[in-house]
Amino acid sequence: MTELLGNxxxxxxxxxxxxxxxxxxxxxxxxxxxxxxxxxGPMATIAILMPMTLGSDPTTSLIMLAxxxxxxxxxxxxxxxxxxVPGEVSSAVTAIEGYQMARRGRAGTALAAAAIGSFVAGTxxxxxxxxxxxxxxxxxxxxxxxxxxxxxxxxxxxxxxLANGAPLKALAMIVLGLLIGMVGQExxxxxxxxxxxxxxxxxxxxxxxxxxxxxxxxxxxxxNLEGTGTREALLKRVSNIxxxxxxxxxxxAPILRGTGLGSMFGILPGNGPVLASFASYSxxxxxxxxxEEFGHGAIEGVAGPEAANNAGAxxxxxxxxxxxxxxxxxxxxxxxxxxxxxxxxxxxxxEENPGLFWGLIASMWIGNIMLVILNLPxxxxxxxxxxIPYRVLVPAIVAFSCVGVYAVSSNPFHVFALTLFGLVGYxxxxxxxxxxxxxxxxxxxGPLESNLIRSLRVSRGDPMVFLERPISAGLLAVALVxxxxxxxxxxxxxxEKVFQEEEG
Amino acid sequence: MTRNRQDIAVGVIFVAIGLLFGFDVWRTELDxxxxxxxxxxxxxxxxxxxxxxxxxxxxxxxxxxxIPPEAFRAIxxxxxxxxxxLPVFFGLTIEGLGLVLPIFVVAFAASFxxxxxxxxxxxxxxxxxxxxxxxxFHTLAGLPLPLFGPWFDFLRx
Numbered sequence: 001m002t003e004l005l006g007n008x009x010x011x012x013x014x015x016x017x018x019x020x021x022x023x024x025x026x027x028x029x030x031x032x033x034x035x036x037x038x039x040x041g042p043m044a045t046i047a048i049l050m051p052m053t054l055g056s057d058p059t060t061s062l063i064m065l066a067x068x069x070x071x072x073x074x075x076x077x078x079x080x081x082x083x084x085v086p087g088e089v090s091s092a093v094t095a096i097e098g099y100q101m102a103r104r105g106r107a108g109t110a111l112a113a114a115a116i117g118s119f120v121a122g123t124x125x126x127x128x129x130x131x132x133x134x135x136x137x138x139x140x141x142x143x144x145x146x147x148x149x150x151x152x153x154x155x156x157x158x159x160x161x162l163a164n165g166a167p168l169k170a171l172a173m174i175v176l177g178l179l180i181g182m183v184g185q186e187x188x189x190x191x192x193x194x195x196x197x198x199x200x201x202x203x204x205x206x207x208x209x210x211x212x213x214x215x216x217x218x219x220x221x222x223x224n225l226e227g228t229g230t231r232e233a234l235l236k237r238v239s240n241i242x243x244x245x246x247x248x249x250x251x252x253a254p255i256l257r258g259t260g261l262g263s264m265f266g267i268l269p270g271n272g273p274v275l276a277s278f279a280s281y282s283x284x285x286x287x288x289x290x291x292e293e294f295g296h297g298a299i300e301g302v303a304g305p306e307a308a309n310n311a312g313a314x315x316x317x318x319x320x321x322x323x324x325x326x327x328x329x330x331x332x333x334x335x336x337x338x339x340x341x342x343x344x345x346x347x348x349x350x351e352e353n354p355g356l357f358w359g360l361i362a363s364m365w366i367g368n369i370m371l372v373i374l375n376l377p378x379x380x381x382x383x384x385x386x387x388i389p390y391r392v393l394v395p396a397i398v399a400f401s402c403v404g405v406y407a408v409s410s411n412p413f414h415v416f417a418l419t420l421f422g423l424v425g426y427x428x429x430x431x432x433x434x435x436x437x438x439x440x441x442x443x444x445x446g447p448l449e450s451n452l453i454r455s456l457r458v459s460r461g462d463p464m465v466f467l468e469r470p471i472s473a474g475l476l477a478v479a480l481v482x483x484x485x486x487x488x489x490x491x492x493x494x495x496e497k498v499f500q501e502e503e504g
Numbered sequence: 505m506t507r508n509r510q511d512i513a514v515g516v517i518f519v520a521i522g523l524l525f526g527f528d529v530w531r532t533e534l535d536x537x538x539x540x541x542x543x544x545x546x547x548x549x550x551x552x553x554x555x556x557x558x559x560x561x562x563x564x565x566x567x568x569x570x571i572p573p574e575a576f577r578a579i580x581x582x583x584x585x586x587x588x589x590l591p592v593f594f595g596l597t598i599e600g601l602g603l604v605l606p607i608f609v610v611a612f613a614a615s616f617x618x619x620x621x622x623x624x625x626x627x628x629x630x631x632x633x634x635x636x637x638x639x640x641f642h643t644l645a646g647l648p649l650p651l652f653g654p655w656f657d658f659l660r661x
Contacts, residue, residue, distance in 0.1 A: 055645050166511075168565065172518045172558040179525050179551045186544040191535075193544055194528050218587065225583035225617060391618040392629050395611035398587055399633045402594040402610055403603075407647050412595035419591040423584070430577070431514045449547045461540030 008130055011358030015366055020063050023056065024363050027064035028370045031071020036078050036382050037393055038085040039224045043436070045072035046333050047212040048397060051404030058341035059356040063363040065337050066317075069330060070122075070367045073313055074375060077114045077306060078382050082107060091309070093277040097294070097301030104297050108241040111379060113251055113303040115372050116243075121259040121307035122368030125314035128263045130361050132315070133350065137322040140347035145454035146465050148324075150472035150479070152448045155325045157479040158270030159440050160486055167486045170437045173428075177438035181445020183207065188453065200413035208336045210414045211442065213401045214421025215428075215435040221394055222426040241376055247299055254284050254304030262311025267319055271328040273312030277305035314364055320345055321357065324447060329436035332443045339443075340408070508566040515563025522555035583617040590614060602653030603642055608634045 014020065030052070034045040046068055053064040073091070080086035081098035094114060101110040143151070160170040183194045184204025195201035243251070258280040265272035265279065284300040285291075294301060317334070319325045324346035326332040338345050343353065350357045375382070405415050428435055459465030467473045529536070529545045529552070537543030590610045597606045611633040615626035641647045 052640060052645065166562075168558060168562050169514060172514075172555060172562060175551055175555045175558060176518070176521060179521070179548065179555065182525075182548045182551070189535075189544050191544045192532070193534060193548065194525065194532075196528075221587065221617075222580055222583055225580035226577050389618075389620070391615055391621050391625065394583075394587070394617050395614040395626075395629050396633045396636075398590055398614040399607050399611040399637060402591050402598075403607060403637050403641055405591075406594070406598055407641050407645060410648075412598060415591045415595035415598070419588050422591070423588055426584075431510060431517075433514060452547060453542045456539050456542060461538060463539065 004130060004134075007134075007354070007358050008362060010354065011130075011360075011362035014059060014355045014359030015063060015362035019056075020060055020359065020363065021366065023053075023060050023064040024067045024367050025370055027053065027067025028071040028367055028374060031068035031073075032075040032078075032371075032374060032382065033071075033385065035072030035075025036385050037075075037388060038079050038083060038386060040220065040393075040397075041086075041216075042069060042072040042076060042330060043212075043216040043333065044220045045075075046330065047216040048400050048404065050209065050212070050333070050337055051400075051408045053337070054340060054408050058338070058343050058353075059359050061341055062334075062338065062356065062360055065334065066360060066363060067367045067370070069313065069334070070310075070364075070371055071374075073310065074115070074118060074371050075382070077118075077309075078111060078375070078379075079386060081110045081114065081302070082383065083386055093281045093305040094302055094309070096281065097298050100295065100297035101299065101302065102297075106297060108379070109243045109247055109299065110297075110302050112241050112243050112376060113247070113299050114306040115375050116251065117255045117258065117303040117307035118310040119368050119372050120255050121262060121309075121311040122314060122371075123365060124259045125263050125266070125311040126361060126365040126368070128311075128315055129318055129364065130358075132267065132318050133322050133357070133361075136318060137347040137350045140323050143347075143471070144469075145451040145458065146469050146472040147475070149448065149451040149455055150466060150475035151323060151325055152444050152451070154475045154479040154482075155269040155319075155327065156437075156440060156444065157483050158268070158327075159329075159437050161270055161482050165432055165434050169433050173433050173435070173438040174441040177441025177443075178445045178448065179441075180207070180211070180438070181442045182449070187446070187450060198413070200411060205336075205339060205446075206409055206411075206414060207417060208340065208442070209408055210405050210417040211421050212333060212336065212439065213405060214418050214423075215425035215439070217397060217401050218418065218422030219425030219429055219435070221397060222422070223429055224390065225394075241379065243299075250290075250299055251303040254280070254300040255307040257283060258304040258307030258309075259311045262308035262313075263315045265308070266312035266315030267327065269319065269325065269327045272316055273309050273328060273330075276308035276312040280304040280308035310368075317360070317364075321349055321360075322347055326440060326443060329439055332436075332440045335443050508569065511566025511569075512563045515559045515561070515566060518559025518562060519556050520559075522552045522559060525552040525555070580617075582619065586617040587614055598649070598653075600653050600655040602650045602656070603638060603647070604634060604651045607637050 030049055031045055034040055034048060035042060049068045050065065053061045076086060076091040077094045080091040080095035081102050084095050084099040086092040086095045098110045101107065156174050160167050183201055185202045186193050192202060261280050262273065262276040265276035281301055281304065284304045285294050288294060288298065288300055290298060316327045316331050319327045320331040320335055326335045335345050343349065401418060402415055405418055425435055455465055466476055525548060529548055534545030535543030536545040536549055590613055594606045594610050608630050612626055612630035615621050615629055642651065
């Protein structure tokens, strides 16, 4: 316990320097500004802003990027509540009750419920992250290649289970991501793979940024330019931010339950934050004392899922930081950013970079405070941002994307790649192939292959090594069961129905 | 209609990509090796094979399963036309023209992706975006690029 407090104190010393606080603030601010824009979800926001965070020292860079994430997520809830345009699946849950509250003139209360829920959840989840990470990292240090390989397979399979859309397609997208991850110089022999004679492709990981900005930034713009669906603007003045005492009382239990769910689901592979906010919503709906209000603006249905979402967002850092396994698409982005910063996520980060590790954790809490400070008093400003027309938004995003990619790679080739990835990303979206699993595959391709090679070398080419070691066998068994369950026809049908309901 | 053409197309695309990767392994003579000594071609060949199988499964399922294809959404030709070439333009000119002009042109041209564009507002937006990018990437992040690049050297005699 004292060790934990000491570590946290060190973390706050790192995160509390003027530079880091400033960058955390900038991150939260920019994240909120972009994230609040309708149709721009956290993935797009993080992708577009990532180049701005690179260039400073790794700790500062990651603190800022984490700030962007919280800001983007909270901004997404704001647009979900005010205009019913959720930027991502997890704020789609917030939109259900939040938008109804806004229609009844309780937009301010809904926003406050979201902010308070997020803050309480963020505070508790920060402690959870600090408590959980060291033992997990310690455990992971005993893992050898077969365990890592199995863990990554499990992580990838779980990504399918929870992807929106046909599981077979999601699986194919993961494999495609893994294949794209093979592009470049191979680490063991130094041989070039799939570079088609382009020297620029030798460092395959440099494709990460054009890929994410193309897939999540530009493709998103094309999709928004399809111009279907009318936006029902609900932009009266937002007043009455502060919830009444009765509202507060009704929020407490949902927030705590949501935090618990979120902290738990966040650590598990398979996009925990999203799952947690759904779980929180359905639990609140089931046990509420005001069932008549659900569907018409129940405050529990905003506070609970928002808390779950935010707690999950934070604890999903745990497996990424300690195991090097991103449990959600956003963490795949974060992991990519760490690698661009020259830090390989995994159990050694906590020992070799304690400043970065604990600083990042402390900054989570600081970021959450900033979120509240920024959002509630300035809500009028955010409301006005929602009215920014597309003809202003699009040029800004396209220009940032180009400059950003060039700023990081200093190579025009990667800017060219942006055009390609934007078009391919949009094609995939139109073909109902979600790009998130592909990203997960891309990020894990290198480690997956090298752990496979190492495992088989140790076992002298015998694939039974994965089944003879209890931990890897267990993980692979879970992965297999999950895969079978997802692909079973009747489960698939039920799943489709669930996702349709969520969208509707 | 019981066939889902979209899924058939997706499946065929995945099969084609898998075959292309497999072909490239063969073309560049990547050593596949053995499980004990996996060569650089080993894992890619496995992945490409899996992708071919998955693609085939998706196409077959699309051909036999009764999943109604989703409603057709308009293709944003205007947006694609105005935005897609911009990164290429940016990449070609950034090192010659410096930061300012390529950013301005990209932002200005991208404005036309939207039908409601007006010349004055496109101009103002482009100017604003350029100023913001210059402050962030040039002043704050210190991107080692001149504001006006070597192609302007003839002006500075």
